[in-house]
Amino acid sequence: MIVILDFGSQFAHLIAKRIQQLGICAEILPGTSSAEIVNALNPEGIILSGGPASVYEENAPQLDPDIYALNIPILGVCYGMHLIGKRYGTVERGTFKEYGRTIVRIEKRKGILGGLSEQEEVWMSHGDQITRINDFEILASSQNCKHAAIANEEKRIFGVQFHPEVAHTVNGMKVLENFTKICNAKRDFSISDRKEKIIKEIKEAVQGKSVLMAISGGVDSTVAAVLLYEAIGNRLHCVFVDHGFMRKGEKEKIDEVYQKMFSNYYSIDATNKFIKKIEGITEPEEKRKVIGHTFIEIFEEKAKELKNSYPDIEFLGQGTIYPDRIESAQPTNAAAKIKSHHNLTLPEKMQLKLIEPLREFYKDDVRILGKELDIPLDILKMHPFPGPGLAIRVIGEVTKERLELVREADAIFIEELKREGLYQKVWQALAALFPIRTVGVMGDARTYDHVISLRAVTSQDAMSADWAKLPPEFLKKVSSRIVNEVKGINRVVYDITQKPPGTIEYE
Numbered sequence: 001m002i003v004i005l006d007f008g009s010q011f012a013h014l015i016a017k018r019i020q021q022l023g024i025c026a027e028i029l030p031g032t033s034s035a036e037i038v039n040a041l042n043p044e045g046i047i048l049s050g051g052p053a054s055v056y057e058e059n060a061p062q063l064d065p066d067i068y069a070l071n072i073p074i075l076g077v078c079y080g081m082h083l084i085g086k087r088y089g090t091v092e093r094g095t096f097k098e099y100g101r102t103i104v105r106i107e108k109r110k111g112i113l114g115g116l117s118e119q120e121e122v123w124m125s126h127g128d129q130i131t132r133i134n135d136f137e138i139l140a141s142s143q144n145c146k147h148a149a150i151a152n153e154e155k156r157i158f159g160v161q162f163h164p165e166v167a168h169t170v171n172g173m174k175v176l177e178n179f180t181k182i183c184n185a186k187r188d189f190s191i192s193d194r195k196e197k198i199i200k201e202i203k204e205a206v207q208g209k210s211v212l213m214a215i216s217g218g219v220d221s222t223v224a225a226v227l228l229y230e231a232i233g234n235r236l237h238c239v240f241v242d243h244g245f246m247r248k249g250e251k252e253k254i255d256e257v258y259q260k261m262f263s264n265y266y267s268i269d270a271t272n273k274f275i276k277k278i279e280g281i282t283e284p285e286e287k288r289k290v291i292g293h294t295f296i297e298i299f300e301e302k303a304k305e306l307k308n309s310y311p312d313i314e315f316l317g318q319g320t321i322y323p324d325r326i327e328s329a330q331p332t333n334a335a336a337k338i339k340s341h342h343n344l345t346l347p348e349k350m351q352l353k354l355i356e357p358l359r360e361f362y363k364d365d366v367r368i369l370g371k372e373l374d375i376p377l378d379i380l381k382m383h384p385f386p387g388p389g390l391a392i393r394v395i396g397e398v399t400k401e402r403l404e405l406v407r408e409a410d411a412i413f414i415e416e417l418k419r420e421g422l423y424q425k426v427w428q429a430l431a432a433l434f435p436i437r438t439v440g441v442m443g444d445a446r447t448y449d450h451v452i453s454l455r456a457v458t459s460q461d462a463m464s465a466d467w468a469k470l471p472p473e474f475l476k477k478v479s480s481r482i483v484n485e486v487k488g489i490n491r492v493v494y495d496i497t498q499k500p501p502g503t504i505e506y507e
Contacts, residue, residue, distance in 0.1 A: 002185055003043040007031035007051035007061050007079050013322050014463050015047055015077070015165045017362060018176050023187035035066035045073045045183030048080025050163065054128050055082040055091050063087075073156040073183045075112065078126055081150070081159030088152075089133030096144035098124035100498045101168060101466075104140045104148045111151050112158045112178045113139050122148075122162035122169040123464060125500055129161065156182060166464040168498075195227075195372050198357050202231035205355055210235040210310055212303055212352065213317030214295075217246070217254035218385050220358060221319030223370045225262065227357045228317050230373065234263040237313065239302050241295060244271030245389030245403065248411040257376070266306075270298050274391075275400060282396045282435070284507035291388045303352075316352035321361050362461040383414075383428045384462065384504075392507035396435030401488075402450075406433040408486045409452045416478050417456075426468040427459040431482075432506045440490030449490035452482055457504055465499040 002019045006012035006028050016026035027041055031049065038046065046067065053060040063083045068074070076084040085091045102124040106116050120140075130147040140149035142161075150159045158179065164172030211228055215221040215238045228236045238258060242251050258265045277294045281287050307313050358366055363384060370380040386392055390410070394402045410431040417423040434451040441447065454475070456468035479492035495502075 001025040001027060001041060001043045002045045002047060002180065002183065003038055003041055004028045004047045004049055005031045005033060006049045008053065009049035009051050011163060011165050011463055012049040014461060015049060018165045018173060019180065020189050022177055022180055023189050024180055024185045025189040031061050031063065035064045035070055038067060039070055043072060044185040045179060048074065048076040048083055050078035050080060053079065055079065055086045075179045076159040077163060078161060081161055082128055082130065084157060084159045085130035085133050088136060090131050091128055092131045094127055094129040094144065097127040098142065098144055099501050100124065102142050102162065104142045104162065106140050108137060108139045111139065111153060111182065112175050113149060114178050115174055116171055120171055123166045124162050126161060167460040168464055168466055195369055198227055199231045202228060202355065202357060206232055206315055209314040210237065210312045211315040211317045211355060212237050212239065212306060212313050214239050214241065214299055215258065216387065217250060219363065219370065219380060219382055220321050220366055222375060222379050223366050223373065224317060224319035224357045226373045226375055229262060236262065237264045237306055237310065238262045239266045239268065239299060241268045241270055241298050243274040243291065243295065243389060245391040248407050266302060268298060268302060278391060278398050280397060284392065287391060287507065288388055291391060314353060315355045318354065318356050319358060320356045321358045321363060321366060364460055381424060386505055392505055393430055393432040395432060395506055402433055405450060405486060405488050406431055409482045409489060412481050412485065413454055413478055420474055422470065422474065426456045427465060428504055429456040438491050442490065447490045449488050451491045451493065452489050453493050453495050454478065455495040462504060465504055467496040467498060
């Protein structure tokens with residue numbers, strides 16, 4: 001087993017996932033856990049996660065110093081490496097910050113960097129860095145960071161400034177695998193039995209009662225609902241609330257699929273109510289909250305109605321996955337909130353016990369589960385779609401007219417991606433409407449119309465993402481179609497921002 005001590009990183013569970021992919025059990029504990037608690041798990045290795053704080057700040061989370069005395073191999077990642085640097089040297093604010101793709105020079109290809117090339121592409125996200133450290137070798141450096149990887153082989157303590165757990169560190173898995181070999185960690189973990197385990201856990205938790213669940217048509221809520229249906233059958237009641245922010249033709253498709261899939265399915269059209277509620281709102285977080293609370297209001301009405309007919313409904317099912325929880329709420333006291341997810345506000349007003357079958361899963365794991373559950377591939381292969389839908393892809397105020405602009409542009413983008421065989425080559429693709437107008441020329445006339453931004457990213461888990469290198473001729477075709485077919489759009493741009501520092505969605 002490898003223990004991951006979480007110091008507020010957005011990627012702590014991703015580290016655990018990568019370790020599990022190596023066939024090794026992983027357990028996450030708060031970063032400030034005592035050496036006694038850590039040692040009780042009998043780990044073969046310890047990984048110190050990253051985090052948003054600076055180790056020299058007054059209230060920064062610290063590592064129990066007794067952990068060093070356990071004589072268990074330690075790997076520090078980013079903030080975790082800074083904790084090692086603070087103990088054995090000095091950590092200071094760097095002159096240059098590094099975010100996103102960086103090239104590091106591997107000076108000593110051994111230990112955790114064994115088998116790597118002389119230069120490696122990694123993912124950095126830091127402003128601080130180690131400026132001095134005693135009794136450690138420098139294994140790698142970058143243009144702006146002397147101590148990009150360090151090692152004290154005698155103490156079996158290692159550190160990397162970059163994030164080996166994210167997909168865009170090209171050989172990050174090799175770094176983690178090297179560390180687990182140093183730990184002599186046992187490969188005794190398998191994810192193949194997780195479906196049966198989850199179904200068993202659901203049965204034990206529900207104890208013969210019924211579950212009410214809001215489903216959106218997306219991968220996560222569908223897989224969660226099918227897991228619940230496998231466990232409790234027609235004691236599952238699925239409710240779809242159409243807020244009017246769906247993609248083109250999606251509501252009709254959702255109704256058709258779910259009516260065949262579940263015994264108890266209820267579809268509610270609340271388009272006009274949602275539009276009215278967010279009228280005039282431009283601030284993204286407020287927009288999400290209003291949509292979330294409106295959803296609760298409508299869902300509660302349906303819940304009361306169903307509760308009268310089925311008094312044994314005692315649970316609320318949700319398709320929340322791990323990245324939702326990480327971005328919406330602090331998994332530790334040290335973590336930073338990024339945004340609100342409307343489905344995560346549901347339990348606040350519902351007098352039901354919460355059940356989340358996928359709360360520890362990433363999107364790619366959810367798709368694997370979905371295949372085992374024989375869920376239709378067109379659902380499993382669907383790109384992620386936010387709970388508030390197109391409302392957060394209309395930047396600024398949402399109106400019916402602006403929604404139609406982005407809905408039509410998005411439909412063209414997705415249609416062309418599928419036609420050219422590019423849809424499954426990107427993680428997520430979308431069109432967003434900017435809250436500005438620009439001058440253009442159509443025919444002999446001057447126009448002053450809206451701007452559409454196209455965004456397509458590659459990723460494995462949505463915790464980090466890179467912009468997709470779509471062919472220029474393809475983008476030209478999409479742009480031409482949007483400008484010519486969507487009245488009110490006279491300019492199309494393509495977003496090439498990575499995550500981090502950006503997010504996949506705009507709001």
